[in-house]
Amino acid sequence: MDFRLTDDQRALVRGIRDLLGRRFGPDALRAAAGADGAGELDRGLWRELGAAGFFALRLPEDAGGVGLGLPEAALLFEEAGRALLPGPLVATHLAAGRVPGAAEGTAVVTRADGGLVEWLDAADVVLGVGDGVTPRPLRSVDPLTPLHRLAYARLDTGDVPDAHEASLLTAAEQLGSAGRTTALAVAHARVREQFGRPIGSFQAVKQLCAHMLVRTEVARAAVYAAAVTADPVEIAGARLLADEAAAECARDCLQVHGGMGFTWEAEVHLHLKRAWVRAARGLGGAVAEEAVAESLAATP
Amino acid sequence: MELDYSAEEEEFRARLRHWLGTELPKLPARPDPLDWPARRAYDCGWQRRLYDAGYGHVHWDGSPTRRLIFLEETERAGAPYVGAGFVGLLHAGPTIAAEGTPEQRERWLEPVLRGDAVWCQGFSEPEAGSDLASLRTRAVRDGDAYVVTGHKIWTSHAEIADWCELLVRTDPDAPKHRGISWLAMPMDAPGITVRPLRTLAGTAEFAEVFLDEVRVPVANRVGAENDGWRVTLVTLSFERGTAFVGEVVACRRVLGELARTARKNGRWDDPVLRRRLGRLGAEFQALWRLIQWNVSEAAATGAVPGTGGSVFKLSYSHARQELYDAAAAVLGPDALDLGREWPRDRLSSLSYTIAAGTSQIQRNIVAERVLGLPKGR
Numbered sequence: 252m253d254f255r256l257t258d259d260q261r262a263l264v265r266g267i268r269d270l271l272g273r274r275f276g277p278d279a280l281r282a283a284a285g286a287d288g289a290g291e292l293d294r295g296l297w298r299e300l301g302a303a304g305f306f307a308l309r310l311p312e313d314a315g316g317v318g319l320g321l322p323e324a325a326l327l328f329e330e331a332g333r334a335l336l337p338g339p340l341v342a343t344h345l346a347a348g349r350v351p352g353a354a355e356g357t358a359v360v361t362r363a364d365g366g367l368v369e370w371l372d373a374a375d376v377v378l379g380v381g382d383g384v385t386p387r388p389l390r391s392v393d394p395l396t397p398l399h400r401l402a403y404a405r406l407d408t409g410d411v412p413d414a415h416e417a418s419l420l421t422a423a424e425q426l427g428s429a430g431r432t433t434a435l436a437v438a439h440a441r442v443r444e445q446f447g448r449p450i451g452s453f454q455a456v457k458q459l460c461a462h463m464l465v466r467t468e469v470a471r472a473a474v475y476a477a478a479v480t481a482d483p484v485e486i487a488g489a490r491l492l493a494d495e496a497a498a499e500c501a502r503d504c505l506q507v508h509g510g511m512g513f514t515w516e517a518e519v520h521l522h523l524k525r526a527w528v529r530a531a532r533g534l535g536g537a538v539a540e541e542a543v544a545e546s547l548a549a550t551p
Numbered sequence: 552m553e554l555d556y557s558a559e560e561e562e563f564r565a566r567l568r569h570w571l572g573t574e575l576p577k578l579p580a581r582p583d584p585l586d587w588p589a590r591r592a593y594d595c596g597w598q599r600r601l602y603d604a605g606y607g608h609v610h611w612d613g614s615p616t617r618r619l620i621f622l623e624e625t626e627r628a629g630a631p632y633v634g635a636g637f638v639g640l641l642h643a644g645p646t647i648a649a650e651g652t653p654e655q656r657e658r659w660l661e662p663v664l665r666g667d668a669v670w671c672q673g674f675s676e677p678e679a680g681s682d683l684a685s686l687r688t689r690a691v692r693d694g695d696a697y698v699v700t701g702h703k704i705w706t707s708h709a710e711i712a713d714w715c716e717l718l719v720r721t722d723p724d725a726p727k728h729r730g731i732s733w734l735a736m737p738m739d740a741p742g743i744t745v746r747p748l749r750t751l752a753g754t755a756e757f758a759e760v761f762l763d764e765v766r767v768p769v770a771n772r773v774g775a776e777n778d779g780w781r782v783t784l785v786t787l788s789f790e791r792g793t794a795f796v797g798e799v800v801a802c803r804r805v806l807g808e809l810a811r812t813a814r815k816n817g818r819w820d821d822p823v824l825r826r827r828l829g830r831l832g833a834e835f836q837a838l839w840r841l842i843q844w845n846v847s848e849a850a851a852t853g854a855v856p857g858t859g860g861s862v863f864k865l866s867y868s869h870a871r872q873e874l875y876d877a878a879a880a881v882l883g884p885d886a887l888d889l890g891r892e893w894p895r896d897r898l899s900s901l902s903y904t905i906a907a908g909t910s911q912i913q914r915n916i917v918a919e920r921v922l923g924l925p926k927g928r
């Protein structure tokens with residue numbers, strides 16, 4: 252048993268982190284969120300992701316894919332979450348090999364999930380929205396995720412074949428976001444001075460940051476393990492902890508930033524809003540808790 | 552990134568499972584939890600059986616993965632846990648293994664493994680708890696012995712221990728972290744008085760220890776004179792990082808029992824309670840995975856468990872308290888019956904955020920040593 256990342260996995264993470272750093276760093280993120288056209292998807296970046304194997308990662312090599320597995324996909328989605336990369340990433344990744352162009356990043360695929368559809372207008376293909384259903388646009392809380400609401404709410408998406416994988420990849424994005432807001436809070440606490448000293452030397456701030464790390468690391472162990480086992484109950488548990496880590500770390504990060512944290516300029520509100528959007532995807536929250544509880548009662 | 556066990560490890564598991572199946576029925580009845588001498592005899596007897604069967608070393612001397620398998624299997628089979636062997640097997644022993652001389656290892660480790668020696672931990676003092684390095688118990692060199700005078704407190708199992716891992720001040724003039732030494736003190740030496748303290752659970756599991764000119768041979772010092780703080784950090788990293796691992800397995804079992812009990816007594820119909828148990832299930836599963844992560848790290852670096860232990864200890868100690876609060880919700884009125892195991896465990900769970908370094912202290916450690924935030928107030 253060696254749970255740590257392999258050298259290949261580390262290299263994969265470095266590669267995608269470099270790509271995202273170059274193409275969608277913090278400045279690009281803020282610019283995207285501030286632009287009037289927020290809601291436009293960067294098709295160039297989408298194709299670059301496709302070329303880098305982001306969507307085709309798990310397709311077999313003879314089908315033009317990279318031939319890697321769920322653990323590697325989770326690592327990539329963690330990086331996407333860290334960078335707060337916009338777009339229906341999970342839906343397109345899951346559509347690779349099934350919807351033409353999805354694997355290559357030439358098609359944008361979205362799908363109904365948890366009663367919502369992300370990026371409906373920008374998508375080439377929309378899955379899971381039946382005929383005669385007219386999705387109603389919402390004024391999305393997240394400036395970088397346009398949302399439509401379906402008239403019917405399908406809470407239990409357990410019958411969708413890849414619902415568990417979708418939930419796991421969402422959890423990985425949440426994990427990346429939690430790691431990012433923890434790092435942002437720590438970096439700020441080191442340099443921001445009040446009362447003649449860095450605020451990070453004050454215990455109240457210090458303990459907030461430590462708590463953020465604990466939440467993130469516990470969620471990380473859960474998400475990585477769930478990616479290895481692909482066990483539906485373990486995925487549900489990981490999702491629960493990752494949803495919570497993303498939302499709570501973003502809140503604490505905002506607190507550590509003080510008034511500056513409440514501005515549009517600071518990156519942190521975008522993390523909190525996206526964490527809320529992701530948490531609304533199917534198989535999170537109450538559904539996950541019930542699934543884990545059921546398994547507890549069932550084991551002898 | 553993989554969680555599979557090798558064929559050799561699976562074989563170890565199968566052999567152990569078989570051995571437990573034949574050995575456990577032979578065990579005597581468990582002693583009264585308040586009868587410490589009987590508990591000592593019982594716990595040491597079990598350790599002796601493990602030793603004779605070749606499992607005595609499993610806590611620190613073999614592969615960390617085998618240790619996890621050992622903990623899983625013994626817990627699954629309902630075998631006894633380390634009990635009175637806690638300090639000797641889980642942190643004094645590993646410290647001596649890591650820091651002692653060959654003679655010291657020879658002298659102290661075998662008896663612990665054979666179940667012949669019980670250790671206690673004399674770190675805390677009335678005026679030095681969280682600020683452990685401010686301890687005052689003095690040790691003055693006199694020929695080939697230290698003459699030790701002072702006052703220790705909260706010493707678990709002191710009444711039944713043979714040895715004490717003792718922190719003393721050997722240089723009163725040095726800065727507080729620099730003048731400390733780590734000694735192995737025989738508990739039957741003249742000048743030692745043990746006064747039991749009653750815990751909130753009504754039990755006497757820890758004690759005050761008064762030391763009045765106790766002579767401890769210089770040869771009993773582990774590590775260099777005045778270098779005891781470094782040795783102490785090794786002990787603490789075992790205490791926080793690995794000593795609770797077996798208990799996580801036990802907590803996961805309890806959680807399953809809670810769910811099934813709730814099914815039987817009708818509490819399961821309450822969705823709030825169900826979801827609470829589900830949440831705890833996710834957390835304990837994650838804690839087990841975090842242990843596997845820390846073990847993989849430690850196995851790869853060959854090091855003593857690092858600050859990952861503080862992250863683990865923080866989340867585990869709170870999760871354990873939530874577990875037994877949930878148990879109370881499942882039990883309903885029976886939660887107030889101290890004749891039952893879960894209400895007693897609920898009381899003892901209250902110590903977990905205090906003992907082995909409080910949660911506040913652990914958070915400071917995480918913030919300063921892992922996140923690199925500045926020291927301060």
Ligand SMILES: Cc1cc2nc3c(=O)[nH]c(=O)nc-3n(C[C@H](O)[C@H](O)[C@H](O)COP(=O)(O)OP(=O)(O)OC[C@H]3O[C@@H](n4cnc5c(N)ncnc54)[C@H](O)[C@@H]3O)c2cc1C
Pocket residue numbers: 454671672673674675676677679680681682704705706707708757902905906907908909910911912915
């Ligand atoms: C059941 C049990 C068994 C124990 N067994 C042993 C044993 O066998 N051997 C042994 O040596 N010790 C043992 N201990 C002692 C334990 O390690 C100490 O109780 C613990 O380290 C806290 O010290 P204290 O009790 O002096 O509390 P204090 O240090 O007085 O702390 C009181 C409160 O102040 C807070 N506080 C203190 N300093 C800070 C700070 N810098 N920042 C933020 N908050 C702070 C603490 O978090 C706590 O909430 C045991 C304790 C318990 C409860």
